[in-house]
Amino acid sequence: MTEIGISILSSDLLNLEKEIKSIEKSKADYIHIDIMDGHFVPNLTFGPDIVAQVKRMTKIPLDVHLMIDNPARYIETFASVGADILTVHYEACNQLDEVLSLIRRHGCKPGLAIKPTTSVESIKKYLDKVSLVLQMTVEPGFGGQAFIEATLENLQTLDLHRTHHHLSYMIEVDGGINKVTGKKCVNAGADVLAVGSYYINALNREKIIQELKN
Numbered sequence: 113m114t115e116i117g118i119s120i121l122s123s124d125l126l127n128l129e130k131e132i133k134s135i136e137k138s139k140a141d142y143i144h145i146d147i148m149d150g151h152f153v154p155n156l157t158f159g160p161d162i163v164a165q166v167k168r169m170t171k172i173p174l175d176v177h178l179m180i181d182n183p184a185r186y187i188e189t190f191a192s193v194g195a196d197i198l199t200v201h202y203e204a205c206n207q208l209d210e211v212l213s214l215i216r217r218h219g220c221k222p223g224l225a226i227k228p229t230t231s232v233e234s235i236k237k238y239l240d241k242v243s244l245v246l247q248m249t250v251e252p253g254f255g256g257q258a259f260i261e262a263t264l265e266n267l268q269t270l271d272l273h274r275t276h277h278h279l280s281y282m283i284e285v286d287g288g289i290n291k292v293t294g295k296k297c298v299n300a301g302a303d304v305l306a307v308g309s310y311y312i313n314a315l316n317r318e319k320i321i322q323e324l325k326n
């Protein structure tokens with residue numbers, strides 16, 4: 113069954129507790145937290161303190177998406193504040209093998225993210241070491257952008273590779289996901305949909321999640 117992670121990037125940050133309760137009520141599988149450093153991406157968002165506070169407020173697993181350069185510096189910090197999945201970008205790491213094992217050593221599931229134009233070929237050698245691959249379906253940095261159709265091909269490649277090599281990583285998509293694009297991604301092999309503005313702006317949030325799951 114498809115799982116849903118709700119990105120709090122576009123949520124009402126002055127009422128974050130209310131937002132988290134609403135995400136719980138609508139039965140999301142993950143809370144997706146976008147960490148941006150103003151360097152790897154042209155935007156700034158949250159630090160570890162917000163992750164710690166969200167963790168204290170909910171039992172929903174936290175899917176922490178690090179859009180930061182040289183993420184090795186912050187693995188221990190984000191693990192200690194309660195990240196369950198800790199995802200780093202291929203484009204932002206020098207020694208990816210070490211970063212992935214560092215994440216595991218700190219008790220989190222390692223995720224590997226790629227931007228829309230990065231090939232699956234470039235990350236193939238790491239795919240037996242990750243719990244999750246995050247295919248960005250928009251350029252990382254901002255919520256509310258339009259889904260990039262060309263990324264569907266990467267999803268099919270990731271799905272085929274997983275089957276051929278008997279691997280078990282989950283495939284997550286992130287950016288521009290709604291009822292229509294979500295369905296295309298699931299058909300192409302995605303297991304987890306990270307959803308931001310489509311959920312946050314919905315009148316009936318529970319219904320949105322049920323629709324996306326089926």
Ligand code: DX5
Nearest residue numbers: 119252253256287288308309
């Ligand atoms: C973008 C972030 C996404 C974003 C998704 O860089 O990684 O998680 O919040 O938002 P929507 O669903 O609005 O594209």
Ligand code: ZN
Nearest residue numbers: 146177286306
């Ligand atoms: Zn994200």
